[in-house]
Amino acid sequence: MSQDASTPDRPSSPDSPRRGRERTRGRRLRRALLLSLLVIVIAAGGTAYWLYSRLDGNIKGVDIDRALGDDRPERLPTSGQNLLVLGSDSRAGAENKALGGGGGVSGARSDTAMVVHIPEGRSRAVAVSIPRDTLVTRPECVTSDGSAMDSANRVMFNSVYSQVGPACVVKTVEKMSGVRIDHYLEINFAGFKDLVDAIGGVTVDVPQDIHDKASGLDLTAGPHKLNGTGSLSYVRTRHGIGDGSDLGRIGLQQQFLLALLSEVKSQDLLGSPASAYRIANSATKSLTTDEGLASLKSLSRFARSMNGVDPGSTDTIMLPVAYDRIDPNRVVAAQPQARMVWKALREDSAIPASARKSPATGG
Numbered sequence: 001m002s003q004d005a006s007t008p009d010r011p012s013s014p015d016s017p018r019r020g021r022e023r024t025r026g027r028r029l030r031r032a033l034l035l036s037l038l039v040i041v042i043a044a045g046g047t048a049y050w051l052y053s054r055l056d057g058n059i060k061g062v063d064i065d066r067a068l069g070d071d072r073p074e075r076l077p078t079s080g081q082n083l084l085v086l087g088s089d090s091r092a093g094a095e096n097k098a099l100g101g102g103g104g105v106s107g108a109r110s111d112t113a114m115v116v117h118i119p120e121g122r123s124r125a126v127a128v129s130i131p132r133d134t135l136v137t138r139p140e141c142v143t144s145d146g147s148a149m150d151s152a153n154r155v156m157f158n159s160v161y162s163q164v165g166p167a168c169v170v171k172t173v174e175k176m177s178g179v180r181i182d183h184y185l186e187i188n189f190a191g192f193k194d195l196v197d198a199i200g201g202v203t204v205d206v207p208q209d210i211h212d213k214a215s216g217l218d219l220t221a222g223p224h225k226l227n228g229t230g231s232l233s234y235v236r237t238r239h240g241i242g243d244g245s246d247l248g249r250i251g252l253q254q255q256f257l258l259a260l261l262s263e264v265k266s267q268d269l270l271g272s273p274a275s276a277y278r279i280a281n282s283a284t285k286s287l288t289t290d291e292g293l294a295s296l297k298s299l300s301r302f303a304r305s306m307n308g309v310d311p312g313s314t315d316t317i318m319l320p321v322a323y324d325r326i327d328p329n330r331v332v333a334a335q336p337q338a339r340m341v342w343k344a345l346r347e348d349s350a351i352p353a354s355a356r357k358s359p360a361t362g363g
Contacts, residue, residue: 055277058284061294064184067142067167073180073346078120080348084170084181085127087112087235087253088161088288089189111189111236112253113157115173115181116314117345122306125314126351127258128341129250130173131321132158135330139175141168156330166288176333177342183302184290187257189235191286193228195260198275198282199267201225202259204234207251212237231256247318247331247360254316261311317341317351322359331360 076082089111113130134157141149141164149164160169170181196202203225210219217233226234235256241248267279284296293299320337324330340355 055280055284056296058281058287059294059296059299060288061291062166062184062186062288064167064170064181064290065292068171068174073174073178075180075182076346076348078348079122080120081118081122081182082179082345083116083118083183083185084173085112085114085116085257086161086166086169086184086186087189087257088186089236111158112250112257113169113173114254114257115177115179115345117179117348118306118309119348121308123308123310125309125311126345127254127314127316128345129254129316129318130157131246131250131318131331132156133246133330134319134321135324135327135332136160136172136176138164138168139171141165141171143168177345179342179345183293184288185293186288188286188288189232192260192282193232195228195279195282195286196226196231197228198278199263201227202231202256202263204252204256204259208241210237210241212241231260247321250318251316258311258314258316265311315351317356318358320355320358334359 111132113132115128115130117126117128118124119126135154136157138149138152138155138160140151143149144165149168157172160172166184166186170184173179174181203223205223206219206221208221210217212218212233215233215237217230217237219234224230235249235253237252238246238249241252264279264283267275284299287299289299293302319341320334321331322334324332337355337357341351344351344355
């Protein structure tokens with residue numbers, strides 16, 4: 001009996017060529033997917049790091065503590081804080097001339113100076129503006145190149161910044177007030193023009209008609225939304241309000257800076273990461289701080305600690321001043337009002353109503 005030579009088909013063995021090719025393709029696919037995921041993660045992480053590094057690198061720092069040493073007022077016995085906020089302004093160049101900035105003027109100057117006191121609890125703040133034309137005693141200071149600058153009497157307050165630098169401005173304020181300055185924040189006015197544009201403008205309530213031929217600023221009394229260029233003209237104007245002196249525009253500058261802070265605080269930054277970065281980039285590029293705040297991490301932590309402070313409820317006053325008897329174009333601290341203001345800040349207490357009256361008003 002013959003036997004059929006044919007045999008039934010059997011399943012392919014695990015080691016068959018077809019199965020091997022399928023396994024190879026599977027491994028390649030998984031490897032490609034993992035590699036793609038890795039690239040995405042690295043790219044996202046790299047971009048985030050680049051963005052963080054860029055913002056962090058924008059902030060310029062000044063080592064105030066090292067420059068001033070130990071000869072300084074005592075810190076507040078409470079958790080209150082004192083900040084010196086300086087608005088610096090370089091007016092060189094054709095663009096600044098077109099904005100009424102006095103093109104051709106070299107160097108930068110401190111056009112705005114405010115001692116911002118944040119009492120214990122950090123729910124409110126007091127901002128005391130020091131007029132730039134105030135005659136002060138400049139203490140002995142060390143310049144940025146390490147050379148000594150002798151003390152001098154009857155110098156204009158804003159000349160200290162341009163001649164010696166920010167550390168000497170802090171020292172001058174501490175000597176005249178007895179108030180320990182915990183942090184230094186300098187805002188470059190020319191740079192903050194981009195910040196105003198990045199947040200879509202700032203609305204200010206103009207207290208009276210302003211017609212400044214020098215800057216071209218022409219505003220009627222009432223609310224106006226200003227873009228970056230308009231904002232820069234607004235904080236610089238002095239000929240279109242009051243008696244044309246620095247005293248007349250101090251109120252405008254205080255009002256504008258607080259309106260700017262309120263606008264930034266009201267922005268939905270979490271809802272628009274692109275807008276958040278654009279605003280943060282503009283803000284950090286215009287900032288110089290003390291070394292304690294000169295990083296994105298430190299600055300963010302400080303900002304979060306101030307979250308309870310409402311800019312709209314900040315108490316703003318001008319340091320009481322009187323016209324100088326020798327030079328009526330200059331002012332000097334009016335006493336005893338000025339002493340009372342500084343004493344209130346040192347003691348973390350309210351400023352008395354009698355200390356708010358300034359003999360020179362600029363009106």
